[in-house]
Amino acid sequence: xxxxxxxxxxxxxxxxxxxxxxxxxxxxxxxxxxxxxxxxxxxxxxxxxxxxxxxxxxxxxxxxxxxxxxxxxxxxxxxxxxxxxxxxxxxxxxxxxxxxxxxxxxxxxxxxxxxxxxxxxxxxxxxxxxxxxxxxxxxxxxxxxxxxxxxxxxxxxxxxxxxxxxxxxxxxxxxxxxxxxxxxxxxxxxxxxxxxxxxxxxxxxxxxxxxxxxxxxxxxxxxxxxxxxxxxxxxxxxxxxxxxxxxxxxxxxxxxxxxxxxxxxxxxxxxxxxxxxxxxxxxxxxxxxxxxxxxxxxxxxxxxxxxxxxxxxxxxxxxxxxxxxxxxxxxxxxxxxxxxxxxx
Ligand code: MRU
Numbered sequence: 286x287x288x289x290x291x292x293x294x295x296x297x298x299x300x301x302x303x304x305x306x307x308x309x310x311x312x313x314x315x316x317x318x319x320x321x322x323x324x325x326x327x328x329x330x331x332x333x334x335x336x337x338x339x340x341x342x343x344x345x346x347x348x349x350x351x352x353x354x355x356x357x358x359x360x361x362x363x364x365x366x367x368x369x370x371x372x373x374x375x376x377x378x379x380x381x382x383x384x385x386x387x388x389x390x391x392x393x394x395x396x397x398x399x400x401x402x403x404x405x406x407x408x409x410x411x412x413x414x415x416x417x418x419x420x421x422x423x424x425x426x427x428x429x430x431x432x433x434x435x436x437x438x439x440x441x442x443x444x445x446x447x448x449x450x451x452x453x454x455x456x457x458x459x460x461x462x463x464x465x466x467x468x469x470x471x472x473x474x475x476x477x478x479x480x481x482x483x484x485x486x487x488x489x490x491x492x493x494x495x496x497x498x499x500x501x502x503x504x505x506x507x508x509x510x511x512x513x514x515x516x517x518x519x520x521x522x523x524x525x526x527x528x529x530x531x532x533x534x535x536x537x538x539x540x541x542x543x544x545x546x547x548x549x550x551x552x553x554x555x556x557x558x559x560x561x562x563x564x565x566x567x568x569x570x571x572x573x574x575x576x577x578x579x580x581x582x583x584x585x586x587x588x589x590x591x592x593x594x595x596x597x598x599x600x601x602x603x604x605x606x607x608x609x610x611x612x613x614x615x616x617x618x619x620x621x622x623x624x625x626x627x628x629x
Contacts, residue, residue, distance in 0.1 A: 289445060289452075289459065289492065291444070291445040291488055292304070293333055293445065293447070293448075294413075296348075296410065296413075297317075299319075299352075301317070301342070301346070301349060303315065303316050306331065306446055306484060307330070307331055309446075309487055318349070320350070321347065321369040321372055324342060324343065324346030324373060325373050325376045326376075327342070328343065328373070329377060331478065334442075334446075334447065334478075334480070335443065335447020335519070336380035336447070336519065337382050337416045337447065337448040337449060337453070337554060337556065338449070340380070340386030340416075340556060341386065341409070341448075341449050343373045343374075343383050343386050343387050344387070344409035344413070345409045346369070346373050347369060347370060347373065347390045348402065348405050348409050351394070351402050351405045352402055355401075355402060359398075362401070363394065363395065366391070370387050379521045379597065379598045380557075381521070381522040381557060381562075382521075382557055385556045385559075389412065412449075413449045418612070419555075419556075420451040420453060421456070422612040423453060423554070423610050423611065424451060424457055424460030425460055426610050426614070426615055427454075427461070427552050427608075427615075428460035430608055430610070431457075432466070434466070435461070435466060435467055435514040436467070436469040436470075436471065436512045436513040436514055437469070437471065437515045437517050438471040438513045438516045438538070439454050439455065439473070439516070439517050440472075440473045440475060440501075440504075440532055440534055440538055441475045441481060441485070441519065442480035442484035442488070443455045443519035444456070444485060447484075452519075453520075453552040453554070454517040454552045455485065455488065455519075457517055458489075458494070459494070469497060469512060469513070470497070471513060472489070472496055472498055473498075473499060473500075473501045473534060474499065474500055475534065476501055476534075476578075480532070482498055505544075508541050508542060513547055515547065516539070516542045516549045517552060518535050518549075518550070518551055518552070519551070519557075520552075520553040521598055523553055523558045523624070524559060524563060524568060525560045525621055526563060526564045526565075526603055526619075526624065527606060527609065527623070527624050528564050528600055528603050529600065529606060530599070531599070531601065532597070532599075533596055533598055534599070535601055537599075539606070542605070543605050549601075549606055551609045553611060554611060554612055555611050555627075558624065560625070565601075566600075568598075570598050571596070571597040572596055573595045575594070575595050579593050611627065
């Protein structure tokens with residue numbers, strides 16, 4: 286398909302190859318992983334990141350676990366797999382896709398008799414393929430909401446690198462661009478990991494979609510200038526009432542969007558919707574190493590002696606969201622009732 290040439294992960298049949306996103310865009314290096322502990326480390330250390338990509342990676346991690354435990358007796362095999370599942374689940378706390386994918390894999394594992402590896406491999410591949418298909422569908426649905434000649438702003442990286450391919454918010458931007466609807470694409474640089482500057486800009490440049498970067502603090506001023514009509518973001522977890530957890534800085538963008546009359550769109554597959562979590566207050570927010578804020582590319586930039594606060598995500602209340610786009614359909618002005626109807 287046009288405008289989609291990158292893959293974050295590749296299953297070889299015996300190992301998982303991950304594009305090391307920490308090195309992009311300077312270097313394109315694939316790591317080859319063969320056991321679930323290495324996969325958990327890769328998720329925690331941001332080799333791979335983005336909610337759907339983390340879930341798909343963890344699913345393949347369980348296939349590696351099943352291969353390594355293949356010779357054990359059936360009972361011991363399943364108990365061992367449960368342990369590997371815990372290791373993978375502990376890698377990062379906010380993106381619900383991680384737990385969703387692991388639960389789906391374990392449900393399949395618990396039903397199996399005989400050699401479990403082919404069935405688990407098929408399940409992981411299905412999770413991967415379904416995510417890609419969901420992104421394509423969301424691309425169409427989201428692009429249909431955008432009027433001609435619109436400018437858009439996105440935050441973090443929600444593209445092929447963050448998913449099974451094509452992307453969530455970036456998938457909508459790809460589809461809207463292909464349909465000739467967009468005048469400009471702006472991307473926040475997204476401190477402290479610079480997913481916007483390093484990854485979103487890299488993906489868009491590869492696909493020949495012109496992109497303009499801005500410092501995160503410039504977003505409200507951009508909105509005031511009238512150059513953007515939509516802010517389009519992904520999500521790591523959407524609560525049952527439509528509150529949205531996403532990369533730190535999303536909430537500021539949503540507040541600024543509402544103030545300036547700019548529309549705010551969240552694009553996420555149904556695997557990101559967590560009906561067990563009633564609202565944003567109950568979503569666990571990952572706090573990462575203060576060193577990520579105090580440094581830039583491994584080089585200390587902050588004054589010695591300063592401390593840092595480094596929440597990786599924030600919560601945007603449902604009331605600030607104009608549309609949640611999923612592969613099941615679009616929810617305008619989300620609330621608990623509409624989310625329940627979508628997920629029924
Ligand atoms: O810390 P990251 O890079 O894993 O955070 C990623 C995001 O916040 C994305 O916006 C989100 O996962 C949606 S990606 C399709």
